[in-house]
Amino acid sequence: DIQMTQSPSSLSASVGDTVTITCQASQDIRNDLNWFQHEPGKAPKLLIYDASNLEPGVPSRFSGSGSGTDFTFTISTLQPEDAATYYCQHYNNLPPLFTFGPGTRVDIK
Amino acid sequence: QVQLVESGGGVVQPGRSLRLSCAASGFTLSTSPMHWVRQAPGKGLEWVAVISFDGNNEHYADSVKGRFTISRDNSKNTLYLQMNSLRPDDTAVFYCARDRGTHFNYYGSYTYLYYGMDVWGQGTTVTVSS
Numbered sequence: 001d002i003q004m005t006q007s008p009s010s011l012s013a014s015v016g017d018t019v020t021i022t023c024q025a026s027q028d029i030r031n032d033l034n035w036f037q038h039e040p041g042k043a044p045k046l047l048i049y050d051a052s053n054l055e056p057g058v059p060s061r062f063s064g065s066g067s068g069t070d071f072t073f074t075i076s077t078l079q080p081e082d083a084a085t086y087y088c089q090h091y092n093n094l095p096p097l098f099t100f101g102p103g104t105r106v107d108i109k
Numbered sequence: 110q111v112q113l114v115e116s117g118g119g120v121v122q123p124g125r126s127l128r129l130s131c132a133a134s135g136f137t138l139s140t141s142p143m144h145w146v147r148q149a150p151g152k153g154l155e156w157v158a159v160i161s162f163d164g165n166n167e168h169y170a171d172s173v174k175g176r177f178t179i180s181r182d183n184s185k186n187t188l189y190l191q192m193n194s195l196r197p198d199d200t201a202v203f204y205c206a207r208d209r210g211t212h213f214n215y216y217g218s219y220t221y222l223y224y225g226m227d228v229w230g231q232g233t234t235v236t237v238s239s
Contacts, residue, residue: 085153
C-alpha cells in the first residue's frame with residue numbers, strides 16, 4: 001500500500017505569514033492528491049483537488065503544487081481563521097483506496 | 110445548500126452492533142459515490158468505506174473489512190454504515206462524505222471512478238466501551 005507522510009507535524013505562525021506544508025507519497029501517485037482543512041468539531045473541508053486545483057469558493061491564499069511523490073500546500077498571508085489541521089489525501093482506483101497523511105496542525109501566534 | 114447529516118452514534122459495548130445513517134440534502138444522492146471516514150480521539154482521519162452511486166460497488170479499509178457494511182437507499186436520500194463486532198479501537202467520530210467521482214457505462218457494464226471527498230457532514234460519535 002502507498003504511504004503518505006507530511007511535514008511538519010505542527011507549526012506556529014503569525015497572521016500575514018506564508019505557511020508551507022509538504023506531503024510525500026511512498027511511490028508515484030501522479031497528481032491524485034487532495035488537501036483538506038479540519039477544525040475541531042467541524043466538518044472537514046476540501047481546499048485543493050488533484051494536487052493544484054482550488055475548490056470553488058476557497059480563498060485564493062490557499063494553493064497546492066507537485067506531482068509524482070512530492071507535493072506542497074501553501075497558505076499565503078495567514079489569517080486567524082486558518083488555525084486548523086491540514087491533511088493531504090491520496091485517492092486510488094485500482095483498487096479503490098483512500099489514504100490520508102497524518103496531518104499538520106497550524107496554530108496562530 | 111448541499112448538506113450531509115449523520116446520526117445513530119452512541120455508546121455501545123464491545124462485540125455489539127450499531128447502524129449509522131447519513132441524510133443528504135441539496136444534491137442528488139443517487140448520482141454520487143459516498144464514503145464513511147472516521148477520526149479516533151487524538152488521531153487523524155481514516156478512510157472506512159466507499160460505495161458507488163448505484164450501490165453495486167463497495168470497498169473497505171482492512172481495519173473494518175468483514176465487520177462493517179456500507180449501503181444506501183437512494184429513494185430515501187440516505188447512506189448507512191452497519192457496524193458489527195465493535196471493538197474499543199472503533200471509538201471515533203464517524204463522518205459521511207460525498208465523492209467527486211463519476212461512472213460510465215461500457216457495453217452495459219459500469220466502470221466506477223473515485224476522486225476523493227468534496228462534501229462532508231459534521232460527524233456522529235461512536236464510543237465502544239464496557
